Amino acid sequence: MLSRRSNFPRRGPVSERIFGRAYAEAEHGGTWLAAGLFAIALFLFIVSLSVYDITKPIRAQTLLAAGIVSLTDIDRTLEKNVPALREEARTSDEENLEVPGYPLPVTLSRVEALTADIPTIRALVLDRSAKLVYATGLEAFDETGEQSADLFSVSSVIRELVGFLTGDAHERARWVVLASLVIATITGAATLALNRGFARFTSFGLAVLLASAPGYFVARGGTYLVDRFGSDDPFVTDLQVIVQAMLDVPERNFLIAGSLGLIIAVAGRFFGLVANRFFSDESLDPVAYDTGPT
Known part of the structure; x- marks a missing residue:
């Protein structure tokens, strides 16, 4: 009579386990690299898009x-x-x-x-x-x-x-927007492809959040400082108006992107937990039946 364990193949040699683990670690490192590059490209995209928006005629x-x-x-x-x-x-x-x-x-x-x-x-x-x-x-x-x-x-x-508010700056920003969008699209797709299951959405959302948070806090902090810097000098008052209007654009763009990233990350984590809890196929994993030599 065949044992329960005999229905599944035995583990491979030690060398296969070592190379398999090395491959898994390399794959894991690749996902983080792709996510990091995606965050950088997305940050540049949002900055250049904000400049493009500010410099519209x-x-x-x-x-x-x-x-x-x-x-x-x-x-x-x-x-x-x-x-x-x-x-x-x-x-x-x-x-x-x-x-x-x-x-x-x-x-x-x-x-x-x-x-x-x-x-x-x-x-x-x-x-x-x-x-x-x-x-x-x-x-x-x-x-x-x-x-x-x-x-x-x-x-x-x-x-x-x-x-800074010129047509030339507007045209330069246009090309940076296009280039950073292409890079962000490629690295974003790589981030999704290199991860598995719902973890891909969590990694994608966290990368978006990572790209958005610094820009938002810098823009928000700048707006706060400008608001706190009061003066009766008309030059300073006009400067405040210009700076506030310019900072409003990246602050809004980074806030929108960060909010979407947070929603995607939380949703990916939530559905991943639900899938692991109710739809786990761990009991069918051959390794679970291979308890080693008896």
């Missing part, structure tokens, strides 16, 4: 307008120079006129200069200034190439932020 030009208000002191400039602009419009044959004393080469038509009130002129000048700076960058402020600013001044910080 409509959003960027809105932020640029806030920065230009501080950098050009537009209200005082218009109050002082609109009378001269209107006088020039009445006496000149030019169809387009630059605003006197304004640091950007923005023009108004003769009709606009003669008929528009100061708030309307302000809106027109700001809109055209934002479009100009978005297209050309900080060079729009410096036709001579000789301008400079104190490195640690608030106006210098605003200038750098304004210089």
Whole structure:
């Protein structure tokens, strides 16, 4: 009569066990490597996507307008120079006129200069200034190439932020988004393929959470610090508005990604426990019947 143990093959030689264990360890290391690369690629994707979103024309030009208000002191400039602009419009044959004393080469038509009130002129000048700076960058402020600013001044910080919000930055971010998306897709698929059962979803979700948590806390911390940094200086106030608006985008994107990663990881772990509890086939494992020589 055959014993229960005889229905299953015996274990292989010692060498097979050793190589089998080494293969299992290598496979386990490969899953962690794939998950780590996926987390890095996903982090770069979210960062570049946030930059791409921030530098979209409509959003960027809105932020640029806030920065230009501080950098050009537009209200005082218009109050002082609109009378001269209107006088020039009445006496000149030019169809387009630059605003006197304004640091950007923005023009108004003769009709606009003669008929528009100061708030309307302000809106027109700001809109055209934002479009100009978005297209050309900080060079729009410096036709001579000789301008400079104190490195640690608030106006210098605003200038750098304004210089970041350009069409060129938008195009560069587009290519980084595409490249990081391809890499994240490949490494994400590898993370799923190298794991087994519901553990693949747990590993995938944890990698997404790992990629999202640092970015979210940095953006959130930056927003908190900006909110706490109060000042009566209009330059600082404008800087706060710009920085907060820029940080809102990555904070939102990292929060969404992190929430999805947490949900996937928890769901994978939960369904894995359920499967092990109610659908385990451990009793059919041949090793369970191989108790060794008797």
